[in-house]
Amino acid sequence: MRERPLIAVYIVTNAAYGVLYVGVTSDLYQRIRQHREGTFDGFTKEHGLAKLVWFEPLENMTVAIQREKSLKRYLRDWKINLIERDNPGWLDLSQDWDRPPVWRHGPTDE
Secondary structure, eight states, rough: OSSOOOOEEEEESTTTTTTTEEEEEEEEHHHHHHHHTOOSSSSHHHHOEEEEEEEEOOHHHHHHHHHHHHHHSSHHHHHHHHHHHHHHOOTTTTTTSSSSOOOOOOOOOO
16 A cells, blocks of 8 residues: 655556556556546546556656656657566556555464
8 A cells, every 4th residue: 555645657558559648646646546537537538548557756746747748759669668668468557556455364274
């Protein structure tokens, strides 16, 4: 689970090799929840972009905004390579964020 807001640049999609959206936020956990719930009308809601496939934590919003602008200038193939370098299976990196922790116990003596 999360401890505090995470400033980040991120990429969401609707499927592997689907529509890509590059965004920036001061609270990645909250923003991804908003994408999942379709809180805001617009491009991401229209295309069902709620699967977090890449993100980069940054130290402050000024740096994050600069990084977002540079990523948006890159071609789609470059963004796909970036995703596949860190997440080759295009997994939803946020899939467990809102779930309660699962307690695992060690082996038992039976």
